[in-house]
Amino acid sequence: MAHGIHLTGARLIDGTGAPPLEPATVVIEQGRVTRIDTSAERTPADFAQIDLAGKTLMPGLVDAHVHVTNFDMPRAMKGQEAIAPEVKHHFIAAGLRRMLRMGITSVRDVGAFGDDLLHARRAVRLGEIPGPRILSCGRIVSATSAGGRHFDGMYREADGPDEMRKATREQFRRGADFIKIMTTGARTCELENSSPAQMTRAEMATVVEEAHRMGYRVAAHCEGLDGTRLAVEEGVDTIEHGLELHRAPELLDELARSGRVLVPTLSCFFDVSENRDGRWADGLLELAKRQHEEAHRTVEAARRAGVRLAMGFDSQPNGMSALELVRMCRAGLTPMEGIVAGTAGGATACGIVAHVGSVAPGMAADLLVVDGDPLAEPELLLDEARIWLVIRSGRPAAGAALEARLPGLGADEAGVTVDPVPAPAGRPISPPDRS
Numbered sequence: 001m002a003h004g005i006h007l008t009g010a011r012l013i014d015g016t017g018a019p020p021l022e023p024a025t026v027v028i029e030q031g032r033v034t035r036i037d038t039s040a041e042r043t044p045a046d047f048a049q050i051d052l053a054g055k056t057l058m059p060g061l062v063d064a065h066v067h068v069t070n071f072d073m074p075r076a077m078k079g080q081e082a083i084a085p086e087v088k089h090h091f092i093a094a095g096l097r098r099m100l101r102m103g104i105t106s107v108r109d110v111g112a113f114g115d116d117l118l119h120a121r122r123a124v125r126l127g128e129i130p131g132p133r134i135l136s137c138g139r140i141v142s143a144t145s146a147g148g149r150h151f152d153g154m155y156r157e158a159d160g161p162d163e164m165r166k167a168t169r170e171q172f173r174r175g176a177d178f179i180k181i182m183t184t185g186a187r188t189c190e191l192e193n194s195s196p197a198q199m200t201r202a203e204m205a206t207v208v209e210e211a212h213r214m215g216y217r218v219a220a221h222c223e224g225l226d227g228t229r230l231a232v233e234e235g236v237d238t239i240e241h242g243l244e245l246h247r248a249p250e251l252l253d254e255l256a257r258s259g260r261v262l263v264p265t266l267s268c269f270f271d272v273s274e275n276r277d278g279r280w281a282d283g284l285l286e287l288a289k290r291q292h293e294e295a296h297r298t299v300e301a302a303r304r305a306g307v308r309l310a311m312g313f314d315s316q317p318n319g320m321s322a323l324e325l326v327r328m329c330r331a332g333l334t335p336m337e338g339i340v341a342g343t344a345g346g347a348t349a350c351g352i353v354a355h356v357g358s359v360a361p362g363m364a365a366d367l368l369v370v371d372g373d374p375l376a377e378p379e380l381l382l383d384e385a386r387i388w389l390v391i392r393s394g395r396p397a398a399g400a401a402l403e404a405r406l407p408g409l410g411a412d413e414a415g416v417t418v419d420p421v422p423a424p425a426g427r428p429i430s431p432p433d434r435s
């Protein structure tokens, strides 16, 4: 058995923003990067070698703001067999596999329905289903609110500092990796006003104090400036959305000074304002268009102020997180800055930057090899065929290189979209449930 892997001849983007190194050899042993070498040394006989000439090696992507379980399940048509709630677990597993396939090796889930995501996290950690590293907030800690009813099963509502402390402790008990709070309402819930602060200063201070004392980080949903200001002043670790921050340069300066992270989640504003399939209520649509503008101004202002930014897709489908990276570039980041936001920036938001998010000796070997140069063409990160190899904890785990494709015989090439074999009794719904 090989002692490790030599990845040779790559253009290396290490995730820190340093200029690319080429050609680089990256040595992986025991799940970690142990050495980076530019002398084109020969691979020892007891190491496997993967030749990456013409390809770019970078850290695996880190999405700091996902909701893995927030997808729409297909609905059975009238008369068809109902889709049991338990089927959702398989869709969650498929979404996680899809994320890994697209080079996403770590995610921070900032709100899920019930404990479904915690169960999936367990299965991934047991090595039974492929997926990124998952950090979960358990339930979102929120004041009693319309959102608590709208997003049924996702929130733990609490009022007053003592209840907030208990709600925070309940998340530790549940196995949360960090705490998520709602400092303002959510624009995606018609009954909520996202302008005023929804939690009091005392409530916020209590959650932050409790979490930090116990060694947990706090992520804060922030839309309106009042809640955002309280979050910054009371010491939360990451600002989620934070779209109005361009109006308060002093808060951006404070985030930059203290090394805290803004996760702008541009994609969620696109998602609502583009309103594909006409699914969003009119009022929410108009609001999203205004917020879209503000979010872009905030990305520019935060960049100028030197605030650390992280990629957070906050949208569906699972696996398309790099769309946020591309959108951040279109909003003014250079491709290198976009890649840093999608790797080391994301890892900083997650609190795991000492282990993942950059390629350096001692770091976990969570790596992505792409066909081409993402500095010239960030969009290639969205192209499945060019996600050549994904390495998770030192193991080749996914990617085009691992998929044996017989030219001309793949499902796409042959135009096979419907399984021609009917289910034994009756007609299958699409996609068919048996073959």
Ligand SMILES: [Zn+2]
Pocket (backbone or CB within 6 Å): 065, 066, 067, 110, 111, 314
């Ligand atoms: Zn979100």
